[in-house]
Amino acid sequence: MKKGINIWSFGDGATIESAIATAKKAGFDGIELSLNETGELSLQSTDKELAEIKARLEDAELELAGLATGLYWEYAMTSEDAAKRSKAVDVCKKQLETAAALGVDAILVIPGAVGVDFIPDSEVVSYDVAYDRALEAIGSLVPYAAQAGVAIAIENVWNKFLLSPLELRGFIDSHDSAYVGSYFDVGNTVHNGYPEQWIRILGNRIKKVHFKDYRRQAGGLHGFVDLLAGDVDYPAVMDALQSIGYDNYVTAEMIPPYTHHGEQIIYNTSAAMDAILGKGRKTHA
Numbered sequence: 001m002k003k004g005i006n007i008w009s010f011g012d013g014a015t016i017e018s019a020i021a022t023a024k025k026a027g028f029d030g031i032e033l034s035l036n037e038t039g040e041l042s043l044q045s046t047d048k049e050l051a052e053i054k055a056r057l058e059d060a061e062l063e064l065a066g067l068a069t070g071l072y073w074e075y076a077m078t079s080e081d082a083a084k085r086s087k088a089v090d091v092c093k094k095q096l097e098t099a100a101a102l103g104v105d106a107i108l109v110i111p112g113a114v115g116v117d118f119i120p121d122s123e124v125v126s127y128d129v130a131y132d133r134a135l136e137a138i139g140s141l142v143p144y145a146a147q148a149g150v151a152i153a154i155e156n157v158w159n160k161f162l163l164s165p166l167e168l169r170g171f172i173d174s175h176d177s178a179y180v181g182s183y184f185d186v187g188n189t190v191h192n193g194y195p196e197q198w199i200r201i202l203g204n205r206i207k208k209v210h211f212k213d214y215r216r217q218a219g220g221l222h223g224f225v226d227l228l229a230g231d232v233d234y235p236a237v238m239d240a241l242q243s244i245g246y247d248n249y250v251t252a253e254m255i256p257p258y259t260h261h262g263e264q265i266i267y268n269t270s271a272a273m274d275a276i277l278g279k280g281r282k283t284h285a
Contacts, residue, residue: 187212
């Protein structure tokens with residue numbers, strides 16, 4: 001398995017250039033970038049700008065671990081607003097195109113939501129309606145994923161949707177495509193489940209993995225803690241990943257409030273991942 005770090009872990013002020021430099025120094029194999037509405041890597045990025053990002057990664061001898069986006073919280077495939085549903089599909093198409101240009105094999109996709117507690121005044125959609133809309137949207141995107149050679153990897157998030165590994169497995173299998181799979185987030189399952197069980201049930205459907213840790217007793221977003229400081233049984237997680245033959249990226253996603261620690265959280269996370277992965281890596285001077 002390869003060790004990655006998500007760009008959100010660096011805080012809002014980080015540039016792609018500075019994040020790449022720090023990730024390299026901290027001993028990561030790759031970095032996961034985010035497609036945004038505007039900015040360095042955005043819906044408007046040109047082929048030239050993407051080539052420059054790719055060259056910057058190559059110069060640092062870093063791989064692109066994955067391509068995420070936070071835009072699905074604003075534009076949901078399950079929204080009551082047809083314009084937002086259409087925009088979400090367009091975002092995914094652009095994400096697939098961008099991933100292909102940058103040489104990424106899978107993208108992180110949130111297929112919509114029934115409700116979101118951590119976003120004030122978020123839309124609530126009937127579960128059955130959300131399921132049908134998500135199914136239709138992802139189904140419409142499969143040909144684009146196949147053309148790009150990039151998998152749509154559906155992340156398990158706190159969206160009150162696809163709440164069990166059995167349901168997520170069924171949703172993925174209904175598309176009958178190697179280009180639809182799981183972006184499995186270890187920490188996101190801990191508040192109501194066991195990540196090692198999810199891994200074994202999802203099996204080779206898992207395209208990418210996020211590492212986070214979570215302390216059940218804290219609850220809510222405050223439950224997310226530093227790696228190895230929560231209730232994730234990482235030895236069991238590693239056993240499960242090895243049992244399904246997973247050998248792609250495991251990417252740390254350290255979310256607020258951790259970003260106020262600056263670069264130190266990146267080095268701490270790298271060391272914790274080395275302990276989890278059982279690798280004696282050295283950071284780069």
